[in-house]
Amino acid sequence: MKKYFKIWWMMSRNSFSMVLTQKFTLSIFLVGKILRFLFFFGFLYFLLLGTKNLAGYNSTQAIFFFLTFNVVDVISQFLFREVYRFRPMIVNGDFDFVLVKPMSALFRVLMGGADVIDFLTIPPLVIVTIYISTLMNPTFQNTIYYILLILNGLIIATAFHIIILSFAIITTEIDHSVMIYRDLTSLGRLPVDIYKQPLQGFLTYFIPVGIMMTLPVRAIIGLATPSGIFLAFVVGAVAIFISLRFWKFALRKYSSASS
Template sequence: MRYLRLLGIFWAASAAARMEYRAAFVVAMFASVIETAGKLFGVYLFYSSGFELGGWPWQEALLVLGFAQLVDAFFLLFFVPNLRRISEMVQDGTLDFVLLKPVDSQFWVSAQKLDPIGLPYLLLGAAVLGYAGWASGLAAGGWAWLAFAGAGAVFLVYALAFLLATTSIWFVKIFNVVHFLSSMIWSAQYPVQAYARPFRLFLTFVLPVYFMTTAPAELALGRVGGGAPWAMFLVALGLFAFSRAFWRFALRFYTSASS
């Protein structure tokens, strides 16, 4: 409960600070609508000529796009405003004050900021997922798997982004690599089956964005069975646990800028 109260304080302060610039927020809302419409139009162009991306029908391909939008929204909401600050705190030595607080340091550096600019993207992503799920005829179980897969995708992308941001302890200005991860997620806004085999392997085993977009859609559609759904979620939780262990390991090498 203490951490929930802290979240409320953190996010209320962040939202209040951000909403001082109301015009910028309104412009960002329009930009999110235009950007999402552009992505939908890009998918539509393929299907308007009768072409199916990797053999996926139109409404099912929209599920993949919806998951990509969902993950990108969490990047804007939490990851960009928080994880970017890790390299800044390492550089100017303010990470010292975080480590001295009676709060889990990973929680502090991961959740202190909230950027409301990501909210329109989150709502639009949920709308795309809702429409795609309805058009695909998902049953009640399919909707449950959709929510389950969405949580797993967010866990996975957070763990990957935090692992990359943690390397700031050694390399300091590394946050552009996290932006690279965000860009690669959008390369997987289409089903990975639509790509050539080398790039498909890269998106699956080297930079596993397949598990953030296409795999959750396959899970919701019932295309994977057996222990695969639980394996996906366990991989996400395992990577999250590894990110915590790696953070604690990295802190052993942290040298205060003031010491």
């Protein structure tokens, strides 16, 4: 564990150094990400000024759903940015060089390039999220549930990124699968309660956006049941188990083409 943290620290430092050499590019992407957040936040704010509530949730709660989505989304992008760069490795056969190294190949391609831009946005985002959460006066127990369910959401996000990597080995396609994953999870910017069946069921059980992003907020509000919370952790464990099995299966299909 200590060894892997050291490796992650080293790889992240290298990744940060690379991005920091192009400060202007970094600032453009940073401004873009902040603006994108502000556009949707502004829209939601003005919408709620007019409607006062959304699907039975008051304005503060609806905004908190959006912030929680961002927390899970930005942290997973910060950690798993390397996934977006995996395709050339497979197409060129450079993945061979990863496989021969005395470390987990999955760890390298999953977490080998932390994103400095997302890293810079995490602290202000977390501070705003904490501030908005205090406006809802959550109990200590519900706050603990919220934190645990956010961690569970990140575990599910990890599982999906592993599945995307595995698909990349089998199909050499990654760009669209990762973007479709992101489009689907972006449906979690708002509580999944707004969607009708069967889409709501799909977003709760198949691509469990509801468990990743909606359930933590329901827990902090005090609307989640103990059985629902338990089920969420079971889904998290099953998702990571299936993704690891799929990764092993995909590795056996790797043809080392072009190497």
